[in-house]
Amino acid sequence: MKQIYDQAAEAVSDIKDGATLMVGGFGLVGIPEQLILALADSGVKDLTVISNNCGIDDWGLGLLLNNRQIKKMIGSYVGENKEFERQVLSGELEVELTPQGTLAEKIRAGGAGIPAFFTPAGVGTPIAEGKETRTFNGKEYVLEEALTADFALVRAAKADRLGNLIYNKTAQNFNPMMAAAGKVTIAEAEEIVDAGKLDPATVHTPSIYVQRLIQAEQEKRIERLTTR
Numbered sequence: 001m002k003q004i005y006d007q008a009a010e011a012v013s014d015i016k017d018g019a020t021l022m023v024g025g026f027g028l029v030g031i032p033e034q035l036i037l038a039l040a041d042s043g044v045k046d047l048t049v050i051s052n053n054c055g056i057d058d059w060g061l062g063l064l065l066n067n068r069q070i071k072k073m074i075g076s077y078v079g080e081n082k083e084f085e086r087q088v089l090s091g092e093l094e095v096e097l098t099p100q101g102t103l104a105e106k107i108r109a110g111g112a113g114i115p116a117f118f119t120p121a122g123v124g125t126p127i128a129e130g131k132e133t134r135t136f137n138g139k140e141y142v143l144e145e146a147l148t149a150d151f152a153l154v155r156a157a158k159a160d161r162l163g164n165l166i167y168n169k170t171a172q173n174f175n176p177m178m179a180a181a182g183k184v185t186i187a188e189a190e191e192i193v194d195a196g197k198l199d200p201a202t203v204h205t206p207s208i209y210v211q212r213l214i215q216a217e218q219e220k221r222i223e224r225l226t227t228r
Contacts, residue, residue, distance in 0.1 A: 002163040002207065004192060005214045008038035011186050015044055015151055018071075022107065022149040022178040023051040023061060027079065027223045030171030031060045032155040032188040034216035040064055048072040050107070050147055052100065052174055053079035059221055065093070074147070076100040080223060099127065102144055104177060109146035111180025111209075116145045152182020155218070156205070159189035160196070163210030164203045172204060179205045186212040 005011040012035055015021070025031030036055075039047075040063040047070050054073055055062035057080075064070050065083050072094040078084055087093035098106065099121040109117055118141035122128050132143040154175040157168035165187055167175050179185045187205075192215045 001161045001195070002210060002213050004161065005212060008034040008188070008214055008216060009041065011035065011212050011214045012038050012042065012151075012153075015039065015042070017044055018046045018048075019044070019151060020048040020149045021050065022147075022152040022174075022182050023049060024152070024154040024171075024173070024175035024178050025055075025060065026052050026170070026173040028055065028060055028221050029223075030155050030167065030173050030175050031055065032153045032186075033060070033218055034214065035153045035186060035188050036060060036063060039069070040067055043067075043069075045069045046071040048074065050074045050103075050149055050178075052103065053077040054081050054084045056080050056223060057083050068092075072096070074098065074103075076103045097127075102127075103147075104174065106144055106147040107174065107181050108177040110148040111177055114146055116143055118143055147181060149178075149182045150184065152178045152185040154179045154185060154187050154205075156187050156189040158191045158193065158198065159187055159210075159213055159215075160193050160198050160207075161213075162195045163187065163207035163213060164198055164200075165189065165205035165210060166198065166202055167204050176204050179209045182209075184211050185209055186214070188214050188216050190218055191215065 074096045128142040156165040158166045
């Protein structure tokens with residue numbers, strides 16, 4: 001059985017200044033809301049965060065940006081976050097923008113123990129500067145190194161006490177691959193059930209990748225609401 005925490009603050013208490021984090025989600029979909037809130041309250045700083053984007057100004061990873069807790073952001077999209085844009089343009093935040101598919105594969109490779117791979121994405125652009133390139137079958141490819149992290153924070157719809165995880169629909173975005181690529185994976189689940197209650201055929205992340213669990217309700221904010 002995996003350790004189940006009552007409070008998000010306890011689950012992230014050993015994340016120290018300078019740590020590298022992977023944080024699941026795409027926009028506001030599938031983000032570990034309560035774990036991020038706990039980090040914002042903890043005051044931990046100089047973080048390197050690997051995530052598709054950085055939330056919005058007042059929610060998700062945007063809260064850490066506002067607190068100046070993030071030193072470097074590795075992602076693929078600036079998104080709807082004006083503070084992210086401001087910090088990038090002012091030089092306050094180091095940013096490594098990566099094509100979205102390449103970012104996903106760098107994380108997946110890290111979890112699979114693959115140190116690097118060749119991809120055509122980014123060839124002939126600033127993305128490829130300083131990186132090895134090779135030609136295969138007449139097409140040029142750039143070498144991309146895998147990503148891992150000290151901690152991976154993911155969100156699941158359901159978990160069992162062993163740490164098996166099921167994600168809801170599009171929350172499968174970056175969560176499964178990040179769960180495999182973190183040295184310590186902390187899963188925030190909306191429901192935790194006893195072992196044996198999950199259909200094995202529906203499990204997206206096997207328990208071997210998960211070290212800690214917390215059950216927490218989600219606000220499930222909408223990034224951009226359009227009404228008639």
